[in-house]
Amino acid sequence: MAERAVAYRIRGPLSELTLARIRELTREPEAVFWVFVFPILLTAILGLAFRSRPPDALPVAIVAGPHADARLAALSAGSDLEARVLSEEEARLALTRGRVVLVVSAGDTPSYAYDPTQPESRTARLAVDAALQRAAGRTDAFTAGRGEVTEPGARYVDFLVPGLLGMNLMGTGMWGIGFSLVVARNGNLLKRLVAAPVRRSHLLGAQLTSRLIFLIPEAGALLLFAYFALGVPLHGSVLLLIGISLLGALAFSGLGLLTAARPRTIEGVSGIMNLVMVPMWIFSGIFFSTERFPAGMQPFVQALPLTALNDALRGVMLEGTGLVPLLPELALLAAWGTVSFVLALKFFRWQ
Amino acid sequence: MTHVTHSSAPKNALQCNGLVKRYGDVAAVSGLDLDVRYGECFGLLGPNGAGKTTTVEIFEGLRVPDAGDVEVLGDRWRGDGLALRARLGIQLQETKFPEKLRVSEVVTLFRSFYPGGLGVGDVLSLVGLEEKAGAHVRTLSGGQKQRLSLGCALVGDPELLFLDEPTTGLDPQSRRQTWDIVEGLKTRGRTVLLTTHYMEEAARLCDRVAVVDHGKVIALGTPRELIASLGAEHVVEFAVGEVASAVIDDGVLRALPSVEDVARDGGSWRLTVREVHRAVPALLTALAERGAEPTDLSTHHATLEDVFMALTGRRLRDG
Numbered sequence: 001m002a003e004r005a006v007a008y009r010i011r012g013p014l015s016e017l018t019l020a021r022i023r024e025l026t027r028e029p030e031a032v033f034w035v036f037v038f039p040i041l042l043t044a045i046l047g048l049a050f051r052s053r054p055p056d057a058l059p060v061a062i063v064a065g066p067h068a069d070a071r072l073a074a075l076s077a078g079s080d081l082e083a084r085v086l087s088e089e090e091a092r093l094a095l096t097r098g099r100v101v102l103v104v105s106a107g108d109t110p111s112y113a114y115d116p117t118q119p120e121s122r123t124a125r126l127a128v129d130a131a132l133q134r135a136a137g138r139t140d141a142f143t144a145g146r147g148e149v150t151e152p153g154a155r156y157v158d159f160l161v162p163g164l165l166g167m168n169l170m171g172t173g174m175w176g177i178g179f180s181l182v183v184a185r186n187g188n189l190l191k192r193l194v195a196a197p198v199r200r201s202h203l204l205g206a207q208l209t210s211r212l213i214f215l216i217p218e219a220g221a222l223l224l225f226a227y228f229a230l231g232v233p234l235h236g237s238v239l240l241l242i243g244i245s246l247l248g249a250l251a252f253s254g255l256g257l258l259t260a261a262r263p264r265t266i267e268g269v270s271g272i273m274n275l276v277m278v279p280m281w282i283f284s285g286i287f288f289s290t291e292r293f294p295a296g297m298q299p300f301v302q303a304l305p306l307t308a309l310n311d312a313l314r315g316v317m318l319e320g321t322g323l324v325p326l327l328p329e330l331a332l333l334a335a336w337g338t339v340s341f342v343l344a345l346k347f348f349r350w351q
Numbered sequence: 352m353t354h355v356t357h358s359s360a361p362k363n364a365l366q367c368n369g370l371v372k373r374y375g376d377v378a379a380v381s382g383l384d385l386d387v388r389y390g391e392c393f394g395l396l397g398p399n400g401a402g403k404t405t406t407v408e409i410f411e412g413l414r415v416p417d418a419g420d421v422e423v424l425g426d427r428w429r430g431d432g433l434a435l436r437a438r439l440g441i442q443l444q445e446t447k448f449p450e451k452l453r454v455s456e457v458v459t460l461f462r463s464f465y466p467g468g469l470g471v472g473d474v475l476s477l478v479g480l481e482e483k484a485g486a487h488v489r490t491l492s493g494g495q496k497q498r499l500s501l502g503c504a505l506v507g508d509p510e511l512l513f514l515d516e517p518t519t520g521l522d523p524q525s526r527r528q529t530w531d532i533v534e535g536l537k538t539r540g541r542t543v544l545l546t547t548h549y550m551e552e553a554a555r556l557c558d559r560v561a562v563v564d565h566g567k568v569i570a571l572g573t574p575r576e577l578i579a580s581l582g583a584e585h586v587v588e589f590a591v592g593e594v595a596s597a598v599i600d601d602g603v604l605r606a607l608p609s610v611e612d613v614a615r616d617g618g619s620w621r622l623t624v625r626e627v628h629r630a631v632p633a634l635l636t637a638l639a640e641r642g643a644e645p646t647d648l649s650t651h652h653a654t655l656e657d658v659f660m661a662l663t664g665r666r667l668r669d670g
Contacts, residue, residue, distance in 0.1 A: 024452065188447065192443050196441070196464045199431070
């Protein structure tokens with residue numbers, strides 16, 4: 001049978017396989033949401049919640065009594081405190097419910113009721129005591145100068161964006177590769193492809209290629225949004241940032257491949273994915289610094305690939321770190337990727 | 352097309368000797384011999400679990416046999432087998448193609464794997480899916496999905512085509528369409544190996560049939576030869592009540608004119624007979640003499656199903 005004039009264009013197998021993956025993903029609205037929209041949405045919401053603003057005044061209560069008015073005046077003089085007069089019963093309730101952080105008693109010599117484990121309460125105690133002492137006649141020995149730090153790069157949202165980028169690289173790398181492979185295995189498609197004259201390296205290569213192609217809009221959208229809408233800085237080299245993202249995407253693709261090497265069902269692969277990813281969501285410094293974990297846990301925390309990726313991303317974005325100081329992190333990432341890749345190929349179930 | 356395979360042209364498209372495949376303690380294939388000639392449509396007929404799929408997957412190079420020898424198009428499975436795969440068309444029992452891809456995209460994808468072959472448009476018209484070219488796989492009916500799978504097996508214009516239960520679960524119309532496609536391939540001189548547990552499918556499509564049970568070939572020949580091996584072309588089936596069945600024995604029935612074989616299953620009998628018009632009146636007389644009233648009396652031309660029952664005592668569909 002002769003080829004028709006209105007022929008369909010046929011590319012090489014690697015291109016066709018990659019194209020099929022890209023078509024599958026872009027035609028899946030849920031996938032587009034999770035890959036592109038969700039990280040931006042999360043960044044926007046967290047940026048809003050932790051936006052820079054004047055510090056809140058600390059709410060304190062004064063128990064009604066002969067000194068109440070004078071004390072109210074004294075505490076209302078500065079902007080640090082927001083004081084109100086309440087009955088003893090109301091004040092106690094307000095304190096236990098957390099509506100105020102400190103209660104000043106009614107006695108001639110005031111006493112302060114507060115929870116010393118709460119930083120806000122301790123701050124309030126210092127401010128209240130200073131204001132009342134000053135009102136009672138104490139004079140300051142000197143007035144200290146002020147140096148306030150609110151410049152871009154030191155805000156929470158600046159800390160957050162590299163972490164979210166790392167989290168996204170992990171999630172899409174693992175799900176993007178793992179999910180599609182297990183679906184293909186479960187539906188006999190993988191077996192059918194293996195039965196066709198196509199190289200196995202092309203089958204897996206297409207997964208990686210489509211993953212790397214997707215990295216461009218995925219990381220790009222998040223970074224552009226963070227840079228232009230939130231003013232998150234990029235102190236280091238753009239090229240290095242791209243390189244780190246690429247390495248991260250490859251490392252987690254390898255991990256995704258390993259996760260999906262054996263399972264036959266979506267339930268099976270989901271369980272393993274969560275087992276691998278949940279510890280990294282908690283320990284790898286996405287939302288808060290890894291230094292919060294005790295020293296004994298640090299070897300484990302620092303060995304995680306996402307910790308290395310997040311540290312490298314924060315280094316280049318927030319501190320302008322160059323390639324050389326980041327080499328240990330990048331080497332760790334490369335090792336994770338290589339080892340997972342080799343193990344995945346060794347144990348891969350093709351049917 | 353030229354292929355460097357054997358020094359002399361092989362006689363058979365496919366050949367295997369003493370094939371064995373075990374899964375744990377269970378032998379799925381136990382000593383199977385087979386040869387498929389060039390240009391024929393060969394059927395593996397047998398119940399579910401007979402070892403048909405395992406056998407075919409060994410031929411397809413998807414499984415490695417525990418013992419035995421397989422030669423496909425004069426070649427053996429070794430290395431990545433890509434050169435051999437390029438000459439085969441393979442349809443698995445069930446393949447779920449990506450739901451969001453269009454029909455033409457799936458065929459194009461498979462076409463890209465083969466060095467030569469048919470045009471995508473030609474394949475689509477061959478399997479009757481031209482009008483569905485732009486449709487997502489998700490929107491296809493079961494029969495259309497099966498034809499898409501067949502199209503992907505045909506796109507490399509294979510010398511040897513494997514079809515594993517190509518019509519299982521299809522409605523009668525889709526089944527007929529599939530049969531038409533396979534018959535079209537036969538007229539183009541392609542070699543086809545198909546497995547089925549539908550006797551009418553094997554009888555209609557296959558030049559030769561191997562009846563497989565418990566991983567072995569228990570009968571081999573053209574459908575006509577196999578039916579002729581029963582020694583008679585008709586089957587008479589009847590049932591009688593419980594009381595009456597006690598007074599009938601095989602000897603009485605065997606003695607009836609033109610009866611070749613008698614099989615009993617509870618209160619039901621099957622007689623293999625040469626001539627219905629001689630056997631049935633004699634049967635009715637014999638039953639009446641013993642006061643037995645036959646129920647569900649029926650006759651039909653012997654089929655491959657009857658061959659299978661004569662050989663195993665079981666029906667194909669029972670598994």
